[in-house]
Amino acid sequence: MKPLWRLNKYLYKYKGLLLLGIFFTVISNIFVIIPAQLVRLAIDYVVESFSIFKPIQLGGMGDLAQEVFLKFVLVFGVLILIMALLRGFFLFLIRQTIIIMSRRVEYDLKNEIFEKYQNLPLSFYRKNSTGDLMARITEDVSRVRMYLGPAIMYGLNLLILFPLVISYMVMVNPQLTLYSLLPLPVLSISIYFVNNLINERSEKIQRSLSGLSTFVQEAFSGIRVLKAFVREKDSVRDFATASEDYKDKSIRLTKVNALFFPLIMALVGISTILTVYIGGLQVINGEIGYGVIAEFILYVNMLTWPVTSLGWVTSIVQRAAASQTRINEFLDEKNDIQSAKDLEVPIHGKITVRDVTFIYPDSGVKALDHVSFEIQAGQTLGIIGTTGSGKSTIANLLMRMYDPSSGEILIDDKPIQDFNISFLRKNIGYVPQDVFLFSDTIANNISFGVDQPNDELIQQAARDADVYQNIVDFPKGFDTMLGERGITLSGGQKQRVSIARAIAKEPQILILDDCLSAVDTKTENSILNALKKIMKDRTSVIISHRVSSAKLADHIIVLDDGKVIEHGNHQTLMDQKGTYAELYEKQTQAGESVETELE
Template structure:
């Protein structure tokens, strides 16, 4: 239960609903017990009345006696009906308080988890899968809600009804109470074990369903590849195999579920038989009336569901505790990316990197080794290097997605860690290599970094990124809805929309992380010409493996295996005839070769 203690703050928050739920549970259970006593009184009244009816009938008063008897029987019937209606009304109120409380807590927990997700650093997402993140905010929260709703509701009902009913039964007949309740502990233990089997098999079904969903998602996401390699039939066969596994697990669960209600009915039946047998002997001996047997049978049936629910509630609590433990693991995650001084002053864009060394905490890979450079406000830095040389790591560090263990980064002379993180990132326009566009309109994607969408700014950003004409050619223009991850657009269009999104918020620092890799040379030149105007008086960092992208830079550094091996501008690096010049010649020749082939 310890992991569930964390939920007490929510129970306290909604204590009004919880207390009302407890009150309504007590009242509803009183209206359960009273009808059983009315049934006993009614049966005893009928039996006693029948014994004096014959003499009255013989004395000529039969019709009058019958009318009086029926009148009182009708009164008993109406009272029992009223009690049932009142109980139903209060059961409705119980669900309107406790179940609604659980739904509100579910809403709060999901918001708390999602807010926590948003605050965690990039390293957290590198070591945790998206599926696991989704499971904790959906399946695990649903299990916790079952504890806060049905488990508390039925648990309260058991705690209130059981003492009330048992005390009344003992007051009426202690011996018969003992015999009547003998099968109920066996019932509770049996239900507990059956529920464990059900939960175990349900878990397997859930994992199988998760695997099936993942398979289908991948198949639909990669449908182009499937068709290109003519693997449709193999995909159908694999899906059939996965579905067969799911079907077999579902059938096994159904077989266990089939035991549930027969088990309950059998043990309730045994309890009823014992009550009738022992009660019958006591009636014969003149110890009790006929009505007591009927009353006790009703009591046994009243206790059946609460006792049955004991095993079910125990199982829910166990599953909720396991789920809350998983939720707590993420809620207890610490964010090391924090601001030391929370500075929100305006940023000009001067960047100074000194003795920067960085090792990725999750993989242990050393990405940067003693890197130092400086960019004055309004200047452009080009970073050239092959895959794995550490180019993108510099972008991540400038965005404070990670913090370096050694070395420092200064912006406008202040340590980057002293700036308010949101303020810092709002002043940086970032265009990643792996473009991600949301399933929204093109206009909203471009306006993503703006506090308030402005059509003038959106259109100008699209023109600067050389994607305006492509957009207006669509039937709905900027209102065109993009498919999942921007699948409606071509690779080049997606990257240009991503550039437009970065420059729309008019950042002081612009970071282009190999963002022109998916466009052809002609389009690259057009975008670079547009970027010349965009980068004017704005600090820019162009990260690329293409030398042509870095030609615009005032200063260029060449990275290899996390170290700077060359630095200078385009002309000086070409005159050195080193790695940069070699790359330039190779890429220029490759470009000419492609142009000739075309």
Template sequence: MKPLWRLNKYLYKYKGLLLLGIGFTVISNVFVIIPAQLVRIAIDYVVESFALYRPLMNGGLGEAARDNFLQYVLVFGLLILAMALLRGFFLFLIRQTIIIMSRRIEYDMKNELFDHYQNLPLSFYRKNSTGDLMARISEDVSRVRMYLGPAIMYGINLLVLFPLVIFYMVSVNPELTLYSLLPLPVLSLSIYFVNNLINERSEKIQRSLSGLSTYVQEAFSGIRVLKAFVREEDSSRAFAEASEEYKEKSISLTKVNALFFPLIMALVGISTIITVYIGGLQVIEGQIGYGVIAEFILYVNILTWPVTSLGWVTSIVQRAAASQTRINEFLDVKNEMISTEKIKTELEGNIEVKDLTFVYPDSGIKALDSISFQIKSGQTLGIIGTTGSGKSTIANLLMRMYDPSSGVIKIDGRELPRYEVAGLRRQIGFVPQDVFLFSDTIANNIAFGLDQADPELIEKAAKDADVYQNIVDFPKGFETLLGERGITLSGGQKQRVSIARAIAKEPKILILDDCLSAVDTKTENAILSALKSIMKDRTSVIISHRVSSAKLADHIIVLHDGKIIERGNHDFLMEQKGVYAELYEKQTQAGEPVDS
């Protein structure tokens, strides 16, 4: 139960609903017990009435006795019906309190977990798969809700009903109580073991289903590749094998489930037989009346579900504890990207990087090795390098997605940790190498970084990114809905919409992380020409493996294996005849003309 202690704060928050639920449970159980006593009294009355009915018939008073007898039977019937209706009403109230409480806690937990996810650093997402993150916020939270709802509801019901019924049974006949309850512990233990088997096989089915879903998701996401390489049959065959495994596990669970209700009915039946047999002997000996047997049979049936639920509730608690342990693992992950002084101020854009070294914590790869550079406000820095040279790492460090292993990054003379993280990132326009667009309208994607969408600003950003004409050519223009990850657009269009999204927020610092790789030279030059005016009054960092993207920069650094091997402007580097000039020549000869 230790992992579930964290949920006590939620139980305290909704203590009003919980206390009401407990009160309604007590009242509803009173209306469960009273009908059993009414049945005993009614049966004993019927038996005694029949014993007197024959002499009265012979004496000519039969009709009056019969009318009187039926009136009493009707009263008993109406009382039992009233008890049943009242119990049903209070059961409804129990669910309206405890189950609603569990749903509200589920809502709070999902929001807490999602907020926590969003506050965690980028390194957390490199270590954990998306599927695992989703499983904890959906499957695990749902299992915890089962503990907070049904498990608590049936647990309270058991704690209230069991002592109440046992007390009444013992007060009526202690010996018959002992015999009638003999099979119930066996029933509870049996249900517990069967439930464990069900849970074990359910876990296997869940893992199998998760694997199946992942395979289907990958197959449909990569449908173009599947079709291009004509692997549809292989894909179908692999899916059939995964489905076969899922089917076998589902059938094995069905076989165990088939034991559940027969087991309950068998043990309840045994308990009823014992009650009738022992009770019958006592009736013959004149110790009890017929009504006591009926009352005890009802008590046995009343106790069947609470005792059965004991095993079920125990199983739910175990599963909830396991799920809460998994949830706690993520909730215990601390966000190291905290602000030391929480400075909120308008940035000028002066950037200073000194002896910057970074090693990725999950892989141990050294991405940057003691690099230093400066960018004055309004200037543009070009960062050139081959794949794996550490270009994108610089972008992530400037946005404080990671903290450096050693070295210092300063903006306007202040170290990054002194700034409030959100305030810092709001003033940086970032265009990632891996473009991600949301399944929303083009307008909303461009306005994503704005607190309030401004149509004029959105259109201006689209024009600056050289994507305006493409957008207005769509039948719905800016209101065109994009497919998953922006699949409606071409690669170049997606990158230009991503650029428009970054410049629409009018940032103080603009970082372009190899964002022109999917556009041709003509489009690249058009975008760069448009960006000239945009970059004029703001600090810009152009990261690229193409010289044509960085040639407009005031200062250029060339990276190789995380180190700066050359630095200077375009003309200076060309005169040096080094790596930059060699890269320029190669790209020119490869058909990537670079305008001087």
């Protein structure tokens, strides 16, 4: 239960609903017990009335006596019906309090987890899969809700009904109470073990279904690759194998489920037989009336579900505790990326990187090794390097997705750690290498980082990114809905929309992380020429493996294996005839040879 203590703050928050639920449960159970006593009284009344009915009938007053007896029986019937209706009404109120409380806690818990996810650093997402993150906010929270709703509701019902009913039973007949309740502990233990089997097999089915869903998702997402490599039959065969596994596990669960109700009915039947047998002997001996047997049978049936639910509730609590443990793991994650002084002063854009070394905490890979450079406000820095040289790591450090392992980064001569993190990132326009667009309109994607967007701003950003004409050519223009991850657009169009999104923020610092890799040289030049106007008064960082993207920069650094091996402007680097010049010549020759072949 210890992991579930974390939920006590929510129970306290909704204590009004919980207390009302407890009150309604007590009232509801009172209306459960009264009908059983009325049935006993009614049966005893009928039996006694029948013994005096014949003499009255012989006296010539049989019709009048029958009418009186029937009126009393009708009164008992009406009272029992009223009790049932009142019980139903209070059961409705119980669900309107405790179950609604559980839904509200579920809502609060999901929001708490999602907010926590949003505030965790990038390193957290590198070591945890998306599927696991989603499972904890959906399946695990649902299991916790079952503890807060049904488990508490049935647990309270058991705690309140049991003492009430058993105390009444003992008051009426202690011996009959013992015999009638004898099978119930066996029932509860049996249900507990059956429930554990059901849960165990349900878990296996859940894992099998998860694997099946992942397989289907990959098959649909990669349908082009499947068709291109003619692997449709293999895919169908693999799906059939996964489906067979799911089917077998489902059948095994069904077999266990089939034990559930027969087990309950068998043990309830044994309890009823014992009640009738022992009660019958006591009636024969004149110790009790006939009504007591009927009353006890009703009591046994009243206790059947609470006792059955004991095993079920125990199982729910166990599963909820396991799920809450998983949830707590993420809620207890610490975010080391914190602001030291929460500065929100205007940012001009001067960037200083001094002797920065960075090792990824999850993999231990050294991405940067004693890197230093400086760029004045309004200037453009080009970062050139091959794949894995540490270019994107610099972008992540400038946006404080990570903190350097050693060294320091200054913005306007102030440590980057002093700035309010949200404020810092609002002043940076970032275009990632791996473009991500939301399943929304193009206009909303472009204005994603803008607090108060307008059509003029969105359209101008599209023009600057050289994607305006492509967008207006669509039937719905800027209102065109994009598919999942922007699948509606081509690779080049997606990257240009991503650039427009960064520009629309009107940031002081613009970071282009190899974002022109999916466009041809002509489009690249067109975008860079358009960006000249945008970059004029902004500090810009152009990260690329293409020399052509960075040659317009005021200052260029060349990275290799996390180290700065060359720095200077385009001309000085060409004169050095080093790595930069070699890359430039290779890429220029490659471009020319492609153009020759096309001609």
